[in-house]
Amino acid sequence: MSREKNLKEAALEYHSSKPEGKIEVIPTKPHSTQWDLALAYSPGVAEPCLEIQKNNADSYKYTAKGNLVAVISNGTAVLGLGNIGADASKPVMEGKGLLFKIFAGINVFDIEVNETNPDKFIEIVKSLAPTFGGINLEDIKAPEAFEIEKRLKAELNIPVMHDDQHGTAIISAAALLNALEISNKKISEVKIVVSGAGAAAISCTRLYKALGASPQNILMCDSKGVIYKGRTGLNEEKTEFAVDTPDRTLEDAIRNSDVFIGLSKGNLLTPEMLLSMNENPIVFAMANPTPEIDYNLAIETRKDVIMATGRSDYPNQVNNVLGFPYIFRGALDVRATDINQEMQLAAVKALAELAKESVPEQVIRAYNVKSMKFGRDYIIPKPFDNRLITKVSMAVAKAAIDSGVAQHIITDWKAYEEELLDRMGGNDEKLIRQFKAKAKSNPKKIIINNAEEYNVLKAAQILAEEKIAKPILLGRKDIIKKVLHQYNLQIELDIIDIDSIDTQQGFEKYSEYLYQTKQRKGITSKDQAKQFLKISDYYGAVAVEMGDADAFLTGFSKSYKESLSGIVKVVNYSEISNNLASIIVLLSKNGPVFIANTLLTDDPTSEELAIIAQTTANFAKKLNIEPRIAMISNENFSGSSEISKKVAEAVAILNKANPNLIVDGEIQPDYALNDQLVNEFPFSKLNTKPANILVFPNMVSANLSANLAKGIGSIKSVGPILLGLGKSIHIMNENSNIDEIVNLASLAAIDAQGRK
Incomplete structure (x- = not known):
């Protein structure tokens, strides 16, 4: 089966499998009781309605508007498919919504408008605007796209952006800055040839000019050749880029040029044209799915070429997902009334700088390579770089504030950074960040x-x-x-x-x-x-x-x-005991859970269990976690089995030695971790809040429990962590992955901080 046929069948199956499509709406508030529904709808819903009636800005306080973007299209210029209509554009708009959500935590309603008249389209969008915190225009053909965006930006007080224009411009501009740095060239001096004169090409070229490119050094070509002064039949946008030049064809224009920007169609750029460019040519062949010149052909033709495409299977993909989720994220978070050029340039510079930083290990693993660093094959960050949400969103938010279009002013940028990270990471990631901090x-x-x-x-x-x-x-x-x-x-x-x-x-x-x-x-x-x-x-x-x-x-x-x-x-043992303890920290959605006695003591005595519990509690305190210890058994407070008797005796030892320590047992683990279940025992010290330290009666039960939790796959863990030594010494698992080593080292450092 050909790759194209396989892709077609897989894509159709992907979209048609239950539930059809790619997005859905999910509740964000409790809704399981009559009281919940009374708050969510009648009669409780009337209260926020009345507050918003008094002050429209309160819609950001009481509704999802502040984190909701409309992805709107009329289907007149969908991908490389052309004018396929509003209905046929819906899979693309749903896809855009998915990207907004997974990369920036932004909710989306996709809206396909069956209207090609610009005036009517504008009126429809304006009438829908109160629903949203921002509007992302998508796949609208030029030149109508320019007028639609221009008027909506002027007539609405929420951020509006046509991503086909500005997304490609922002990402390619960041890549261009870095490519010029690598080739030791200045943007004000290089000759730039642009193949294409649609919405994306015009927006890209405008942004390059804003970065310092000289208008006289830019030659734009459409399907009829070079756009030059005196050429007839040019619309307003193309006229802006007409220059005095004897060049009439792409082949003429590209001779002795430094930069080729391709936003046209496949295989326009020949090897001969590439050879006619200056030393260290920069070629961004961004036509999709077929670039203006094949990547492999380009690098075979010129070993010194710095090459980018719109494809994910080659280095330096100019991918709009590096921009629009984070640009809207920053704009929404300061309630910007516009996405202006200052915000776009801030995104460009943030992306360019991020590419020069060391690449996180999770990004390297995602692309199945051993290393990745700034250079000819890495001039722009990768989409799975989780630093994008902080670097780009914060840069955009700051630019919005500085340029005067923000209605909400951020003053605590560290807190905002944490908020952004919390949006995209679960509680486990937050805990790891806290440990590292x-x-x-x-x-x-x-x-x-x-x-x-x-x-x-x-x-x-x-x-x-x-x-x-x-x-x-x-x-x-x-x-x-x-x-x-x-x-x-x-x-x-x-x-x-x-x-x-x-x-x-x-x-x-x-x-x-x-x-x-x-x-x-x-x-x-x-x-x-x-x-x-x-x-x-x-x-x-x-x-x-x-x-x-x-x-x-x-x-x-x-x-x-x-x-x-x-x-x-x-090594000397610590002053606490002659017993070592080994624990694993499970990073659950409800916070960390310490599983104690995992690797060292097969069948500890009551005294040894008490020592293990106290040692683990001391370590939890180093992490600024108040210990709540459950001594685990196979039954709850019955004392009938030998295990229960041993565990109950350990609790008694701890209560005598440290009366202020929150510890109880014997108790089963499901009760220890569920405050509603443990409420069946009002006499228990754990009846107000779940335990965060589970001390198991023997090594086998602790190991099985920890491995079961890790094996489910949704819980991350750190450890095992060795406690009870006089110094901070810890043992990595055999063949630990990089994250495991970094996390264990972080806890080892914290352990060392608490020692004399």
Whole structure:
């Protein structure tokens, strides 16, 4: 089956499967009781109606208007399909609504208007405007599109944007700025050839001029050739770009040019034309689905070309989704009355700058590559970069305020940034951000073992760049250098070479310490102490013990217990106990849940359970989380089984040792995590709010519960986290992914912050 046929069948199945289409309306308020419905509709709904009647601006307070955009089209210029009509345009408009929602959290009603007369179309849109906080015009043919947008922007007090014009302009302008920087050219000096004279081409060229491109250096071509002064039959928009030139064809125009902007049709640009361009030519062949010149043909013809297309299967995709969701997000959040040029330029500059920053790991994984950095093949961010919502939206919002079109003024930009992130991430992401922020408040030196591994190196790069911690790499230096070079990782960190560890500063001091503290605990000579130190697990742990680092991460290449066995030979236990605790933090929608006793103690006694619970509570407090402990059993407050008796005794020990600690049990986990269920026991300390620490009676039950929760797939986790040592030392799971290492390092840093 051909790729085209397969795509067609898959697309039709995608759209027709139940429920048909791509979007739906979902309630945002409770609606399960009679009281809920009385508030949602009659009689309660009358109250906000009356408030809005007194002050129209209150519609933003009492309704969804402030986060609702209309995607409106008459179907006269749909994608590359042309004038297919309003009905046939609906799948595209629904798709646009989906993109608004998934990338910026904006709700959309798509509206297909069966009207081609510009005056009537404008009146229809104006009559619908009170419903919305903004209007996105879509797929309206030129030149009518210019007049429609111009009049609606002038006659409405909500932001209006024709994305076909401005979206491509904004994204391509950002890419152009970066391409010019790479080619060491100035926008004021380059010769630009534009192939196409429709809405997108004209808007792009206007924006390039606003960025400093010289009008005399721009040659625009339509289907009849170069638009030059004296040419007849030009409309108002094309006349704006007519210049004095002897060139009459695209082939004439492109000779000795620096930039080609293609917004026309496929295969117009020949290899011969490309060869006639200046050194380091910039070619944006944005016709879809067939570019003006094939990507592979272009890079084979000119090795120095900087190439962009509108396609996702080639580097440097000029994709409008990088712009419109975040432009409207920023505009809506300040209740802008317009999306003006200042806001568009702010978006351009934010996108251009973002492309120069280190690329997040989730973006690299999404595109199945090992590295990605600013250069010829990366001049514009990728759509799955979750920083877009903050970088672009905030830039647009600031520009709206500065240019005087904002009705709501943001003063706390940090809070606004958090609000934007909260829109797109669940509570689990928010918790991870909070952990990272606490780690950043006092970055700690963390030695990270197994630094020869790509995942470890990439995690170290993220920790350093985001200033979460100060990583120190531990491993074989020659291999570390090779891996850095192989994956083009830009990272300048201290490296402790395990192959020459005995030449490291402090080695003699470490070996003497190890001998003195462990000479009756398995180490019988100074030479033996030195041999132990040549093992990376031992060296890293002693470095932390000696205060030369604040924390140590190890374990990537071996089992948890194998790593632990080396650590406990050289590290002192904490003053709390002679027992270690291992916990996993589940990041649920209701907040973190600590699962205790996951890896170390098979069948702890009541006293050991009490110690595990107290140790876990102390760690939760370091994370600014008030501990609420449930001691888990297979029954609720009955004391009939041996497990229940053991658990109840642990609760009694804790209540005596620490009466202010919120702890109760024996209790089943579903009751511990559900405040309505636990209310059946009014005597319980947990009856007002669910538990956030679950201490299981044995290792098997804790492990099974944690793995079941993680296996469901909707819950993220951090850990296991090793508690009970005198220092912040933690063990990575075998072959941990990059996010897992970064998250564990963040908690290790917080753990280190709380230690003397």
